[in-house]
Amino acid sequence: MQVRTLGCSGGIGGELRTTCFQVDDDILIDAGTGLGNLSLEQMKGIRHIFLTHSHLDHLAGIPLMVDSIFGDITEPVVVHAAPATLAALREHIFNWVIWPDFSILPTASRPVIRFEAMQPGEVVELDGRRIEMIEVNHVVPGVAYCIEKGVKTFAFSGDTTTNDTLWPALNRHARLDALVVECAFADEDEALSQKAFHYCPRTLIADLAKLNHRPRIYITHLKPGAEDRIVAQLQARLPDLELRRLSGGQLIRL
Template sequence: MKVRILGCSGAICGVGGGTTSLLVDDDILIDAGTGVGELSDAELAHIDHVFITHSHLDHTAFLPLMVDAAAEYRTQPLTVHAPQVTLDILHAHLFNNLIWPDFTVIPSAAAPAVQFAALEVGHSMSLRGRTLTALPAQHVVPAAGYAVDSGAGSLVFSGDTTTNPVFWAIVSAMPRLRHVIVETAFPDAHRATAVAAQHYCPSLLAADLHDVRFDAELLISHLKPVHAAQIMRELNTALHRFDPHRLDAGRVFEL
C-alpha cells in the first residue's frame, strides 16, 4: 500500500501548497482539499472511495469538482464515506443544487455519480486488503480521523482536532503503527485562537502527548503557512523525544 500526500497545508500558499488530501494507492482519497488538483483527469477517474474527516472547505473543496471532472470516465458512483452527520452536512450545504448539483441523483437516482456510505467513529471497513478505521476527533464541526492499515503497517491521520486524549489512547495501542500525522495549525502565541477554533497549538499537543508512548514517526500537518517555522520550532522544543517533522506535499509512504 502506498499513501501519497497531495496536500497538507493549513491554507493555500502557491505551488505545492494545497490543502488536505491523501491518496491511498490509486483508488482511495482521504479528504478532498485543493491538493486534489495535483491529479490528472485519468487519475481522478480511478478514485472509487473518498473518506472525509469533516465538512470544512479546506478538506472538501475539490470533492464536487472531481465528481464533475471524472463523470464521463466512470461507470460506477464515487462512494463518499464519513460519519452520517458529516454526510448530512455535505448533502445539505454542498450537493444541494445551489452550491453544486446534487450528484446523488444525477444522472438519475438509480445510477447516481455519487453515493454516500456512513462510517461511524470506531468502525472499520476493508477495501481490497486495506482496512480504514474512523477515529475520534474534536473540532468545531463533527469530525473524525482515520487509520489506514495494509496488514503490514499502518498510518494514522488525525484530521482537524484539538485536545483529544481518547484519540491518543487508541493510537498508542495500535499494532504495526509506522506513521502518525497530526495537525498543529497555530503557534502558542495564538493559543486562544487555537482553543476557539479547536485546533492544536504546540503546548496543547505537548500536554496530550505527555504520558503517551508510541514507536512511530510523528509528522505535523495543517500548519498555517505564515507561522509554520515558528510552530515547528516550538514543537521540536516541546516534543523533542518524538522528533516531530513537518509533513510535506509529495511525500509517499509505503506500508
C-alpha cells in the same frame, strides 16, 4: 501501502494546497484543494473518499472532481463520512444551488457519487486495508482514520485539539508506523487555537504523551506564514522525537 500528500496546508497561496491524502491509487483521505494535483486519469481511479469533517478546506475538491470525471466512470465514487458530515454535504454543497446533486446524476439508480455513513469505531475493509474511524474533538463533528495493511499501520488525526479519544484508540493497535497530526497554530496563538479547536505545539505535545507508540510523526495543517515557528516550537520541546513537517507531494511509504 503508500500515502501521497496531495495537500497538507492550513490555507492556500502559491504552492500551498489544503488537506488531501491519496492512499495507494484508489482512496482519498479528505479532498481539499490538494485533490487538484491529481491528473484526470488519476481522478478516474479514485473509488473511495473518507472525510474527516465538513469544513471546506477538507472537501472542496469533491464537487469539481465528480464533475470532471462525470462521463468517464461506470461505478460511483463512495464518500464515507460521519452522518453529520454527509448531511452538511447534502444540504450545503450538493443542493442544486452551490452544485448539482451528483448523488442522483445522471440517474438516481446510476449516480456518480454514493454517500455511505460511518460511525466512530466502525471499520471498512477494502482490498486488504482496514480503515477505522475514530472520534476526535473539533468545532464541528470530526474524526480521525487509522489504516492497517498487512503489518503496517498509518493514522491521520484530521482536525482536532486536546482529546481523550484518538490516543486510546491508537494505543489499542499492536503498532503504529506513521502518524500525520495537525498543529495549526503557534504557541503565541494558543487562545485562537482553543476557539478554533486546533492544536498548538504546547497542547499537541501534551497529548502526544498519551501515545504509547513511537511512530514517525508528520505535522500537517500549519497556518500559512507560521510554519517555521510552529515546527521550531515543536522541535524545541521534543528534540528526541522523530518529527517532520509534511510537505506537498511527499510520499509516506509503509
